[in-house]
Amino acid sequence: MNKSTLLLLICLSLITALPKSRKLNQNTKRKLDESPIDISGTWEPLRIKFEYVTDADVETKEFLDKIFSISGTFLSKYLLIRRSSDKIQLPQDAPTQFQEFFEMGNELLSVEYDADLVFFVTTMDDSNDSTLAFCAPIIFDDKTQRPIFGAIGWNMAYSEVSTLTNAGFESQLATAVHEIIHGLGFVEDLFNKFYDSVTGEVYPDGGMVQEDDVVKIITPRVVAFARKHFGCEDITGVPMEQEGGDGTAGSHWERTLFYNEMMTGNDMVSDFVLTDFTFQLLQDTGYYRLAEYSPDILTWGEGQGCSFYDQMCESEFPEFCSDEGSTGCAITHNGIGVCSSDDLSNSCKYYQIDPNLDCRNANSIGYADNGATFQDFGYQSMCVIGGFAATNGTPQDFSCYEYSCDGKFTIKVNGQSIDCSSGGVKTLEGMSGSITCPENFEQFCKNKDECPNQCNKRGFCMKGLCTCYGNYYGQGCELENCTKIRKGTECVDSCPSGYYLNDNINYCIGCPGNCASCSSYNACTECKDGYELRGGFCDYLEESSDSSHIKILILVLIALMY
Numbered sequence: 001m002n003k004s005t006l007l008l009l010i011c012l013s014l015i016t017a018l019p020k021s022r023k024l025n026q027n028t029k030r031k032l033d034e035s036p037i038d039i040s041g042t043w044e045p046l047r048i049k050f051e052y053v054t055d056a057d058v059e060t061k062e063f064l065d066k067i068f069s070i071s072g073t074f075l076s077k078y079l080l081i082r083r084s085s086d087k088i089q090l091p092q093d094a095p096t097q098f099q100e101f102f103e104m105g106n107e108l109l110s111v112e113y114d115a116d117l118v119f120f121v122t123t124m125d126d127s128n129d130s131t132l133a134f135c136a137p138i139i140f141d142d143k144t145q146r147p148i149f150g151a152i153g154w155n156m157a158y159s160e161v162s163t164l165t166n167a168g169f170e171s172q173l174a175t176a177v178h179e180i181i182h183g184l185g186f187v188e189d190l191f192n193k194f195y196d197s198v199t200g201e202v203y204p205d206g207g208m209v210q211e212d213d214v215v216k217i218i219t220p221r222v223v224a225f226a227r228k229h230f231g232c233e234d235i236t237g238v239p240m241e242q243e244g245g246d247g248t249a250g251s252h253w254e255r256t257l258f259y260n261e262m263m264t265g266n267d268m269v270s271d272f273v274l275t276d277f278t279f280q281l282l283q284d285t286g287y288y289r290l291a292e293y294s295p296d297i298l299t300w301g302e303g304q305g306c307s308f309y310d311q312m313c314e315s316e317f318p319e320f321c322s323d324e325g326s327t328g329c330a331i332t333h334n335g336i337g338v339c340s341s342d343d344l345s346n347s348c349k350y351y352q353i354d355p356n357l358d359c360r361n362a363n364s365i366g367y368a369d370n371g372a373t374f375q376d377f378g379y380q381s382m383c384v385i386g387g388f389a390a391t392n393g394t395p396q397d398f399s400c401y402e403y404s405c406d407g408k409f410t411i412k413v414n415g416q417s418i419d420c421s422s423g424g425v426k427t428l429e430g431m432s433g434s435i436t437c438p439e440n441f442e443q444f445c446k447n448k449d450e451c452p453n454q455c456n457k458r459g460f461c462m463k464g465l466c467t468c469y470g471n472y473y474g475q476g477c478e479l480e481n482c483t484k485i486r487k488g489t490e491c492v493d494s495c496p497s498g499y500y501l502n503d504n505i506n507y508c509i510g511c512p513g514n515c516a517s518c519s520s521y522n523a524c525t526e527c528k529d530g531y532e533l534r535g536g537f538c539d540y541l542e543e544s545s546d547s548s549h550i551k552i553l554i555l556v557l558i559a560l561m562y
């Protein structure tokens with residue numbers, strides 16, 4: 001690491017733009033451009049470390065330790081990197097002052113880290129600053145150009161550590177994961193430096209284009225996945241946010257197309273989803289490959305076709321609402337919201353969940369009178385149209401009730417179960433009011449991504465699976481002291497066949513993502529249907545029309561032979 005490329009990029013706050021965002025320094029940009037990419041290293045599980053460089057009180061320290069341990073465990077479980085060396089160290093010419101992040105003591109220059117990526121974490125407590133957190137990759141590996149040091153700033157003024165519910169904690173955790181993903185390279189300044197990890201070549205047309213004010217990602221996996229998700233073959237570039245100003249614009253998915261994807265810009269009340277858009281972008285960087293993973297599904301825009309993609313709210317899609325100020329269930333069914341636009345939504349309106357009417361948050365006080373309308377709030381609760389009350393009470397227009405997806409779709413109200421599997425309007429004996437069973441419950445249940453008790457402040461939830469920090473395990477990280485090895489939600493003696501120990505986090509990891517059989521976590525031998533084996537990993541890349549024509553020709557020839 002004697003000739004590391006040194007950059008300072010400011011990434012972005014989740015809550016609002018960092019006012020002093022910086023562009024890549026020309027000198028270091030040239031350095032990155034000129035340094036050759038060396039792809040000789042083997043793919044190994046990412047090891048992340050966090051170094052706290054500012055003093056904080058015990059409660060703050062404990063909180064940060066927890067969210068970063070969980071985030072680090074989660075990302076280490078899924079991301080593989082090309083390891084150039086076992087240890088990393090700051091270059092001796094590293095600046096001691098990382099812009100306004102923090103003043104770095106010289107002692108850090110001599111530290112060797114048993115890690116592949118180290119974040120320096122600094123805290124502030126400033127309620128006048130609307131920035132919740134920010135993050136920057138700082139120093140890049142000589143060989144692979146991958147970020148190896150980063151800096152994270154965290155504003156404790158928005159963390160209210162002592163009163164966090166499970167849902168509140170999960171939201172803070174989502175911020176931490178969001179920031180770290182910026183630190184992994186999800187920043188506009190790097191898009192054109194991304195390269196194909198199989199060939200080591202930068203993409204022929206770069207990683208992005210700028211059309212009018214909009215940055216569009218044009219890397220192959222992202223584009224292929226966007227075509228699949230939206231159901232639109234015409235997609236050639238995927239738009240990033242163009243609103244929100246410096247630090248937000250350019251480095252986040254466009255809110256109007258990606259809604260609650262974790263890498264959209266500002267904070268909002270919702271259940272954030274970490275989807276294949278972000279995972280494919282991470283693979284398109286050239287720096288990362290994936291172990292077996294099961295991403296959250298983005299419901300927003302799924303299969304809605306090119307008109308959704310091109311026109312967004314100018315056409316009528318259920319994702320959007322038109323009657324400003326009206327109340328309704330958010331499209332994700334997570335809460336009750338008001339039809340309005342926000343500063344990232346291109347004037348499009350959707351039901352924005354009222355923080356007090358977030359069905360998933362136990363702190364929600366209910367639409368009006370919680371006790372009288374038998375509502376429930378928590379991870380198992382969803383928004384439905386209508387509501388119930390005692391015979392002399394007044395039901396709500398929209399309510400949060402417990403639901404379950406076990407075979408049939410059931411809504412539970414005050415101990416009574418309503419079978420909503422076949423839709424329709426339902427009443428309950430001895431109560432006034434009614435509910436309208438949600439439409440498309442199959443899709444809702446298929447995409448269900450909730451974990452029991454939001455992983456009990458001990459883990460990160462993706463597609464219903466908690467990744468727990470420390471020695472915790474179980475469906476909701478509720479079990480303690482797994483002294484053996486964790487596999488999924490279990491504590492096992494050893495990793496079974498087809499699984500491999502990641503001893504840095506004590507989890508079994510599987511074959512590479514979307515692989516059907518492998519000889520190691522970094523060597524797939526056969527991919528699942530629809531994926532192509534490239535460099536020992538499986539890519540979802542669309543067939544070129546040429547090869548599909550050849551396939552059709554072969555099928556016709558076979559048919560003629562019989």
Ligand SMILES: [Zn+2]
Pocket residue numbers: 011012013014178179182252264265
């Ligand atoms: Zn951000």
